[in-house]
Amino acid sequence: MADSAKDVEGVIPPDSATIEPPTVPFVMDMVQRSNGNGAAISIVDLVNRSDGDENVVGLIDAPNGNGSGDGDVTNGQGGHKHQSVATDEAPRSNENGSGKDDTDAWPSFGSRTAHSASAIAPSSFGPVIRMPVERDSEVYNMNHPRRGTAIIFNHMYFDQRLGLKQRNGTNVDRDSLRSVLKGLDFEVRVYNDLHFKQLERVLEEVASHDHTDADCIFVAVLSHGEMGILYAQDQPFKPDRLWCHFNAEKCPTLAGKPKLFFIQACQGDQLDGGVRLHAVAKTETDSSAHTYKIPSHADFLIAYSTIPGFYSWRNTSNGSWFVQALCKELNSETASARDLLSILTRVTRRVALDFQSNTPGDYMMHERKQIPCITSMLTRDIYFTAKTAPERHHNPPQPHFV
DSSP: OOOOOOBOOOOOOOTTOOOOOOOOOBSOOOOOOOOSSSOEEEEEEOSSOTTOOOEEEEEEEOOOSSSSOOOOEEOSSSOOBOOOSOOSSOOOBOTTSOBOOOOOOOHHHHOOOTTOHHHHSOGGGSBOOOOSSOTTOSBOOOOSSEEEEEEEEEOOOOOGGGOOOOOTTHHHHHHHHHHHHHHTTOEEEEEESOOHHHHHHHHHHHHTSOOTTEEEEEEEEESOEETTEEEOSSOEEOTHHHHGGGSTTTOGGGTTSOEEEEEESOOOSBOBOOOOOOOOSOEEEEOOOSOOOOOTTTTEEEEESSOTTBOEEEETTTEEHHHHHHHHHHTSTTGGGSOHHHHHHHHHHHHHHHOOOOOTTOGGGTTOBOOOEEEEOOSSBOOOOOSSOGGGGSSOOOOOOO
16 A cells, blocks of 8 residues: 655745735634724624625724723624623622633733734634534544644754754654654655744745645754754744744644644753663753634644753764654554553653763763653644554655755
8 A cells, every 4th residue: 555645855935935824714804993092993894794895893992091901892883882801800790690701811911902813802703614523522533634744843053153062863863753753644844954034934834734634733843952942053943933833823724633843952951860770872962513612722732852941862873862762652563552642651751761861971961861841732632543554664765855
């Protein structure tokens, strides 16, 4: 049986290319209106008028200036007020005895401005997206025609102005990860030593694709890092720049589907002494309803090789502890019977128990430990059910690299 996964050469989209987001139907179009001093914003129905005129269906009063961000909604018919869209007050019981929902935002986050789409209208005015799975399903639908795209950003060399060492051993991680993802039927793209603008261009281009027939998306970054920072070839960037393109609003064809991000990089310079074990080889560090709503940032999983503030270790010959443990568990005979979070628990245990640094010439770095850190916004279990015959794991084709 032919392998359904494809080798896709990692081509960087040109800067001149226009990236258009996929078209999705909108229930309402929202247009900001103001009286010149920000007194009000109207919600305008541009869809239901055959003559093209605007039919004002609601009005949100501007914040009252007390920093709370309170605003009242009117119906556009003489200014009759409905319940406030949000307040910073404690919840109060309404007439039928049920309370209303409030936020626990800091005051600086509670103030809504005219530039925020969420301040203009409730989320019910957002896009209507085809649900990929029944509302109460315990597992994600992993039976689409395609598994989806997997992107590997591999960084070995850096601009000398950054003062970062070359990451010897990272190509072992790259090759191992690509082979495993290929075996899981992903269409794998590998990019080496991209500048940040190139990296972001790739993410924007992939987010603009139609993922309707795909199960999920997978993004891996192998690089140096610090607390809250990752490094491209030429500059640092915040990790959220990796996944901000793929929320349900920006990439609607991945709404309700897993979005998986794996990061091999340091998150600080602290060292974990752990317990004493023996190790070999020199190591170094990497600084059922008809419709239902979901949060825009649901269905993400972000796996870091280490916890915030700590070093992440990489063997100069065999690759990083985290990526090698991940590949071993994903490629195990029992992986298809386990959900992804269960697999990652085993990855965490393998990193925690099977590895420790071996740098006898550096007492401070010698015999140190590491523990991965998993952040999950998944709402269901992920099982990588096979799409092709089991023999796909044997003699995989050689990867294409950029």
